[in-house]
Amino acid sequence: MNIKTLKEKLLLDKDFADAYYQKDLAFNIGQQVFLARVKKGLSQERLANKINTKQSGVARLEAGRNLPTVTLLDKIAQALGLELLIQLKDVSTQTYLIPIAQTQNSPQASPYFRAESASAYRIIKQ
């Protein structure tokens, strides 16, 4: 059994799936905090001091070990001179872009192309 098949089987279990996606969110938040902190040139200890916590707490957050509260995230954002933005996004529809097939360039001077619609249409006014 490969990893992909194992993951699909495990995700059929609701409790497992809930825990899995919560971890995913914690990891994403941790990554964002890490990148923002590094961009500001702060160490974990300095950030921890600014938000009145321990360096180990910042380390656990950045590693995605736990899901921080909104209040804590707001404190971190302010400590980094940033604004916390929370967005509720509809994920019921996903969009993927897939490029397929490349053509070889013609060695001659290129002809030109125009893509258009030849279909007749009527504008219906109400």
Next chain:
Amino acid sequence: MPDKLKNNKQISNRHIWSVLCTRSTHDTDTNELSLVNVIDQILIGFPPGFDRDKSPLNINIPFELVTFWQKKQEDPEDYTHSIQIELIDPTGSISRVSPLDVKFAPQTRRVRMRVRIEGIEGVKYGTYNISVKEKIGKNYLEVARIPLDVKEKID
């Protein structure tokens, strides 16, 4: 609706629509998809002195097939549906086959696939058809067929 679909009870009804356009844009903040220039023909114009017989002609403009799918109630949370896009030339030969996976992640009910086709090699004049097929059992069954005329522009 293509004749094949009329009496075919195997079609899954996961396919909603397919459209051919020059490009599409996806706003990742609002999740809105915009289609730009829906097309059904390509006109080819030749510069003076161009030798049309010297080598095969390639159409180097990209266009996009945007195809929209919906998961069925009975499908599992994390589900992948196999589809296939075929480019059929004016002689009826299948000049390109692209199998694709439509991945429905958990909490995702619908998926839009923007299939970017980077032109056509060895183009022939006439009507191309882009066939959209889905896998039912072991076979791929057609759910949509979109025509694309390739013509020479006469000045």
